Amino acid sequence: MLEVEGVSARYGEATALDGASLTVGEGEVVTLVGRNGAGKTTLLRCLMGLHRPAAGRIVLAGRDITGLAAHRRARLGLGYVPDDRGIYAGLSVEENLTLPPVAAGSAWPLARVYEAFPVLAARRRFPGGRLSGGEQQMLALARVLRAGARVLLCDEPTEGLAPVAVRQIGEILRGAKEHGVSVLLVEQNLRFATTVADRHYLLAQGRVVEALDNRDVKQREDELLAHLGL
Amino acid sequence: MILGLMRRLGDRPAWMRWGLLAVGLAVAAILPWVLYPPVATDILCWGLFAVAFDLLLGHAGLLSFGHAAFWGGSAYVTGLIALHSGLPFYVAVLGGAVAAAVLALPIGYLAVRRSGIYFAMITLAFAQMVYFVANQWSAVTGGENGLQGIPRNLPGVDLSDAFTFYYAALPVVLLGLAAARRIVRSPFGRVTAAIRDNTDRVRALGYPADRYKLTVFTASAFLSGLAGGLFAVNHGFASLQEVDWTTSGKVVVMTVLGGIGTLWGSLVGAAAIVRLEDWLSTAGFEQTDLVTGGVFIVVVLLFRQGLWGTATRLLRPRPPAPPTPDPAEPADPDRTPHLTKR
16 A cells, blocks of 8 residues: 655755665554654655655555655545644634545545544534643544545654553554554554554664564564663 | 634624724724825725735735735836726726736745745845836836826726725725635635644645645735735826835834734734824924834834734633633644744
8 A cells, every 4th residue: 555665864964764665555554663763753754745755765555656745645545643633723623624625535424533533523613722632633533534544644643642542542543444544653652553553663763674563572572662762 | 602602712702893894994984084185095005915915924924025026016017007098097906916916926936935034035036126127127117217197097087186086995995805804714714824834734634735825925916916006096106116125124014013913903004104104204204214113113022913913912802711621732822923933
């Protein structure tokens, strides 16, 4: 569904990504783990088209999107959930949901969104700024699904959330997966990652250094945690 | 009920909106009785110009330093149409505004790719080119002399009296203001406001941000052109002053003085500056810029939200603090735009 080949990116003189490659299959949940500064967020920004890669190729559903503008990628089914969640505080939940233009075919109707996210249905007239962190995260996920995202790029969706909210996010990601949605997840919480993801990539100094499955992660948890500095 | 109150935190209650509209229209209706009529018309023109500018600065977050190109460009085109065709002045002004919008397309196309100081400098550079053309192409523009004797044509109506002309110009300005308000309140306006707050976020949600910026830039230029054309007809001439960079600066001052992003504040800012300048020059004071500059500094230092922003903040009835059902995130600090943003 999503293929990334040798993507490099720079901020001025500093190299953030140095030939990172990975793939995400259809309906697959893949996490990207790595220390702060390993290039995780930069990779997501390159995939979304918010940062121009210096080299490499990005293919979405068989189509080369490397040079495409961000808004076109969104319409092709890429959904970016940034780490600040990007909720409009002054708009209501429903207005936030209906803000992005809808991609043909894969968009979730509002009724289905509310069925999958009962919390949001209960708060549809609430201003986005008055939701809890977990609710905002759900709103951000619901918004890209409603817009028709087939590949979710999630930047640390569980960061700073209460355990109960983390569980809810996990259920939502698993539910999306069941609907054939692919997810690339930046995640520091390894325990959480193994409950939702099929595979994992370890990113270090801008490169994918290892591909791991859930068993690898569980067996080597201490070593990985030490590497992540947690 | 509490949710209803909270829903539109930025909105005024309905009675206040209608009350404001009524007061505004009443002021507009009696203005030429209170002020010297040509000055009243000047306030209309500069008011519309400043509102058009605020559409761009306050609602799309783009600080143009070249809006004189649209105001002045339209003044020249309006003057040429009125001088050579004899068509009603409405047509001439419309033609000038369309010319301003057409001029805005290539300028905006290049400028919206940049933001902040680069955007300001690109627009300034283009405006200086317009100034150069207006200065050099004297066979058409009259060069240093400008266009003289622009007529106030309107079949069947004698507009030679400034008092009558005020009322002929008023509907154009009201239409322009209504258009600006419509844009800000439309779904399109929502998206431009979202672009102002966080451009990447809007791009990632699937909106072509640059195209939205170009559209609002062009709309702002069109409305600036309406204002500049009316100004030329009001004075009967279009001069180099209209395309000078100080004119671009003046509209920035008016908008900031009134309050960035308040839309109607720009009217107040424009009226204050025009009135002050007229009063000073009538009193024989030569250094008007010294005084307007001083007023500007005082307002910016003491009332960051401008005259209008400060007044509405003081007057707005505060909704009772709603109970918080959840640990709430801090409200978006982006809701009040500032000049320094990006």
